[in-house]
Amino acid sequence: xxxxxxxxxxxxxxxxxxxxxxxxxxxxxxxxxxxxxxxxxxxxxxxxxxxxxxxxxxxxxxxxxxxxxxxxxxxxxxxxxxxxxxxxxxxxxxxxxxxxxxxxxxxxxxxxxxxxxxxxxxxxxxxxxxxxxxxxxxxxxxxxxxxxxxxxxxxxxxxxxxxxxxxxxxxxxxxxxxxxxxxxxxxxxxxxxxxxxxxxxxxxxxxxxxxxxxxxxxxxxxxxxxxxxxxxxxxxxxxxxxxxxxxxxxxxxxxxxxxxxxxxxxxxxxxxxxxxxxxxxxxxxxxxxxxxxxxxxxxxxxxxxxxxxxxxxxxxxxxxxxxxxxxxxxxxxxxxxxxxxxxxxxxxxxxxxxxxxxxxxxxxxxxxxxxxxxxxxxxxxxxxxxxxxxxxxxxxxxxxxxxxxxxxxxxxxxxxxxxxxxxxxxxxxxxxxxxxxxxxxxxxxxxxxxxxxxxx
Amino acid sequence: xxxxxxxxxxxxxxxxxxxxxxxxxxxxxxxxxxxxxxxxxxxxxxxxxxxxxxxxxxxxxxxxxxxxxxxxxxxxxxxxxxxxxxxxxxxxxxxxxxxxxxxxxxxxxxxxxxxxxxxxxxxxxxxxxxxxxxxxxxxxxxxxxxxxxxxxxxxxxxxxxxxxxxxxxxxxxxxxxxxxxxxxxxxxxxxxxxxxxxxxxxxxxxxxxxxxxxxxxxxxxxxxxxxxxxxxxxxxxxxxxxxxxxxxxxxxxxxxxxxxxxxxxxxxxxxxxxxxxxxxxxxxxxxxxxxxxxxxxxxxxxxxxxxxxxxxxxxxxxxxxxxxxxxxxxxxxxxxxxxxxxxxxxxxxxxxxxxxxxxxxxxxxxxxxxxxxxxxxxxxxxxxxxxxxxxxxxxxxxxxxxxxxxxxxxxxxxxxxxxxxx
Numbered sequence: 001x002x003x004x005x006x007x008x009x010x011x012x013x014x015x016x017x018x019x020x021x022x023x024x025x026x027x028x029x030x031x032x033x034x035x036x037x038x039x040x041x042x043x044x045x046x047x048x049x050x051x052x053x054x055x056x057x058x059x060x061x062x063x064x065x066x067x068x069x070x071x072x073x074x075x076x077x078x079x080x081x082x083x084x085x086x087x088x089x090x091x092x093x094x095x096x097x098x099x100x101x102x103x104x105x106x107x108x109x110x111x112x113x114x115x116x117x118x119x120x121x122x123x124x125x126x127x128x129x130x131x132x133x134x135x136x137x138x139x140x141x142x143x144x145x146x147x148x149x150x151x152x153x154x155x156x157x158x159x160x161x162x163x164x165x166x167x168x169x170x171x172x173x174x175x176x177x178x179x180x181x182x183x184x185x186x187x188x189x190x191x192x193x194x195x196x197x198x199x200x201x202x203x204x205x206x207x208x209x210x211x212x213x214x215x216x217x218x219x220x221x222x223x224x225x226x227x228x229x230x231x232x233x234x235x236x237x238x239x240x241x242x243x244x245x246x247x248x249x250x251x252x253x254x255x256x257x258x259x260x261x262x263x264x265x266x267x268x269x270x271x272x273x274x275x276x277x278x279x280x281x282x283x284x285x286x287x288x289x290x291x292x293x294x295x296x297x298x299x300x301x302x303x304x305x306x307x308x309x310x311x312x313x314x315x316x317x318x319x320x321x322x323x324x325x326x327x328x329x330x331x332x333x334x335x336x337x338x339x340x341x342x343x344x345x346x347x348x349x350x351x352x353x354x355x356x357x358x359x360x361x362x363x364x365x366x367x368x369x370x371x372x373x374x375x376x377x378x379x380x381x382x383x384x385x386x387x388x389x390x391x392x393x394x395x396x397x398x399x400x401x402x403x404x405x406x407x408x409x410x411x412x413x414x415x416x417x418x419x420x421x422x423x424x425x426x427x428x429x430x431x432x433x434x435x436x437x438x439x440x441x442x443x444x445x446x447x448x449x450x451x452x453x454x455x456x
Numbered sequence: 457x458x459x460x461x462x463x464x465x466x467x468x469x470x471x472x473x474x475x476x477x478x479x480x481x482x483x484x485x486x487x488x489x490x491x492x493x494x495x496x497x498x499x500x501x502x503x504x505x506x507x508x509x510x511x512x513x514x515x516x517x518x519x520x521x522x523x524x525x526x527x528x529x530x531x532x533x534x535x536x537x538x539x540x541x542x543x544x545x546x547x548x549x550x551x552x553x554x555x556x557x558x559x560x561x562x563x564x565x566x567x568x569x570x571x572x573x574x575x576x577x578x579x580x581x582x583x584x585x586x587x588x589x590x591x592x593x594x595x596x597x598x599x600x601x602x603x604x605x606x607x608x609x610x611x612x613x614x615x616x617x618x619x620x621x622x623x624x625x626x627x628x629x630x631x632x633x634x635x636x637x638x639x640x641x642x643x644x645x646x647x648x649x650x651x652x653x654x655x656x657x658x659x660x661x662x663x664x665x666x667x668x669x670x671x672x673x674x675x676x677x678x679x680x681x682x683x684x685x686x687x688x689x690x691x692x693x694x695x696x697x698x699x700x701x702x703x704x705x706x707x708x709x710x711x712x713x714x715x716x717x718x719x720x721x722x723x724x725x726x727x728x729x730x731x732x733x734x735x736x737x738x739x740x741x742x743x744x745x746x747x748x749x750x751x752x753x754x755x756x757x758x759x760x761x762x763x764x765x766x767x768x769x770x771x772x773x774x775x776x777x778x779x780x781x782x783x784x785x786x787x788x789x790x791x792x793x794x795x796x797x798x799x800x801x802x803x804x805x806x807x808x809x810x811x812x813x814x815x816x817x818x819x820x821x822x823x824x825x826x827x828x829x830x831x832x833x834x835x836x837x838x839x840x841x842x843x844x845x846x847x848x849x850x851x852x853x854x855x856x857x858x859x860x861x862x863x864x865x866x867x868x869x870x871x872x873x874x875x876x877x878x
Contacts, residue, residue: 037694045515047519063496064495113535254619369805371804378801378817399813402815450875451836454873
C-alpha cells in the first residue's frame, strides 16, 4: 500500500473523533513440505495479503479486516467502522514518518529440491536405526511475513519476518503396543535450522524414547512431586502464569494475577522472563504488531511479580508502559498482549539431587501442549514421555498423562531449579490467533501436582 | 481473473480447478455492561487444485493478480513431489439455494446481550460476563472448465464466559450456541441453565482416584467426537496416523453406538451440498452398532483405495452420535453412584489420536445414592477411546447444541478411571 493511501485511511478513520487509528498491512508467503511413508507426499504454498484497520476511542475498539484492497471496498469498510462512533466529524492531519525498515540477517536457504533431499536423508537415518518403527513423518515449514504498520502518531515501520520449523514424528509398533514421539525446533533462519541440527543424535534420542514408551504401563493417578524436563517443559509456566500476566485479561480484572504487582506470588527460585529479542529464535520479532520495539521483560523476579505484558490499548486501562508485546496471527486479528520467548531463568540445583529427593514421584521428560483459565488459574498440560521415580531412582516408563494445577499453588511449589535452560517452540492460541512462541526452562522439581492415571 | 488463470495453466499442460471461499463476519464483544469491541471481516481465499501428468497438488492464495507466479509455483511443485496421485476435477452444475440476507439489527443485538447483566440481580455471585456475538456468511464457488458449483451458508454464533465468585473461590463456565436465525431467547435459556449448574459446583473439591460410573454430558461428548473425527479419514488410516488403522470393518466400540454423517441433518445449522472438491456430501453411517463400516475420503484416497468418493475433502459436516430415547433424567437415575462430567479441558493436548489415550482435566458433580452430593474440580478423566466407547451403558436423547456441525447426546458409561487429589 502506498504511503499516501495509508495516510488518507488514517485521516478518514479519525474523522469519527476516535483517538487512535492504525493500519496493519500484511503479505505472507508460506511453503510446507510433508515427507511421510518414505516419500514427499505434500509440498504446498500459500499466499496471504490483506489489511487490518483499527480505530479506538477511550477503551472501545473497532476493527476491520479485508483482503479486497480496492478503493470502493476500503471506503465501505471504513464507513462501517465509523458508523459505530456517532461523534461530529473532526478533521485531523496525519503525517507519517519516513518508513523505517527492519529485517534480521539470514542466510539464503536451500532450494526446494535440496530441502527434499535433506528430508529424505533424515527419514533414512531414523528408519535405519530401529525395526519397530511403523511410520516417520517429517514436516518442514518456511514463512516469509512482511508487515507494515502505521498509526495516527506518524509511526510508519515495516519488518520482514522469516521463520522456519522442522517437526519430526516417529510412530512405533510392537505387537499390540504402540507409541509415538516427536522432535521440533524452530528458528528464523531455515538454512541455519537445517545445518545446525545433529539428526543422528535426534534419531537416537527419539528411538530411545519410543522404545521406552512401548513398555509404558499406566501411571499412578494421584498428587505427587514431579520433575519436569528442560525445553518445552517450560509450557508449565506459559500456561500457569504467562497467560495470566497478559494485559488482555489483567486489564479487565479477569486474571488471578490482577492487582498482584510487587507481591510475592512464587517461590524465590522462580524468575520468569519474556524476551522478544533473543536473536534468531522462533518467538522473536524486532518490532511487535503495534510497531514498538520488542523487549526483554522480567515478569517475576525471585518470586515477586514485577510486570505484566502490556499492549498500547490496554495501557489505557492499566496506566502501565507498553512492553513491546502486542501480537496477532495475521491482519484478520486485532493485536493484543501476548508472549514471545518465555522462560524460567536457570538455577543451581542438579538433576541427580532432584531425583534423589523423591520417594514416589514422576519424571515428566517431555510435555505436550496445555491450556489455562486465567480467571480461575486452573491449568492443564499433557505429559508425552514420563517415568515413575521410586526411592530416589528413575523407574518404569508410564503412559501419557495430564498434569493439572492452579497458578497460585504451583508457582509456590517450585522447589528446585537446574542450571541449563533450553527453549522449545510451539504455537500459542489466544484472542489474537495463533502466534509462534518459545517456552523454556531448565530441569525443575515441583513439590506437588495432580497426575492423571489409575488407582495404584 | 479465474478464466485467465485456468486458460494460462492449460498452455502449460496443467488443468485447474479454483475453489473460492468468501467469508463475511460481523462480531461484537461485551464485558459486563460495556461494549468492548466491534469487528468486521471480509476475506476471500482461493484454493487452486492442479493436475498434470497424473499428479495433483493444491496451493492456497488470497490473490489471483499474478497468474504467472501461480503457474510457476505449480510447475515447481510438480517437479519435486513424489506422490503420484491420480485425480480428477469435479463436473457439473450446482446452484445452491441462495439464502436471503437477514437484516440484523445490531442495536437490538447489543441491547439483548447487555440485558444479560440483569441476571446479576438474580445471581449475585456473578462477578463477570464476557460475551460475544458473530453473524457469519460464507459463500463457496468451485470453477473449472467443466463445472460451476455454488453454495452459501449463513448463521449466528453466541458465546459467553460466566464467572462466579464467592470469597476466594472463582468458578467459570462457557456457553456456545449456534442458530440459523437470530435466536437470543434460546441462548439466554442455556446461559441460565449453565449458571444454575455452576452454582452446584461453587464448593467443589476433588475425589478419590478409582473407577466410577460416569455420565459425559452432551457438550463433552460433542467435544470428544470433534477431537476424534479425523480418525475415520482414509488418508490418516493409510498413513497409520489414526486410532482406527487396521480396524476397518471390525467391531471397535459398543454395539449401542452408531455414528452418522448427514449433511441434511434436521438438527444441523448448515447443510453443505458438496465438499471442497465438488463431491456431493451424502448420508452415511460410519460406525454402525459399534462396527467401523465406512471410511471417509477425498478424491485422492477414493481413487487409491478404489472406493466411492464420500465428499469429505475438507472433513466432516453434520456428524453425530445417534441418540436413543433416554432422557437425561433417566441416565441420571441409572447412574445412582458415580460422576457427571460436564466440562473437560485441553482436548488439543490431552488426547492421542493415534493410540486413543485420553487424559483430560475435567469437572462435574459427584452422585451418591442417586443424589448430587458435591461439585468436583481438579479431577482427570483417564481412559482410552476403545475402553470408553466399549463401556457404554445408556445413550441419551439430548443432542448437544455447543458445536456448529458436530452433535452428540449425553452418555452413561461404566468403570471409567477418574484421578483425583483425595
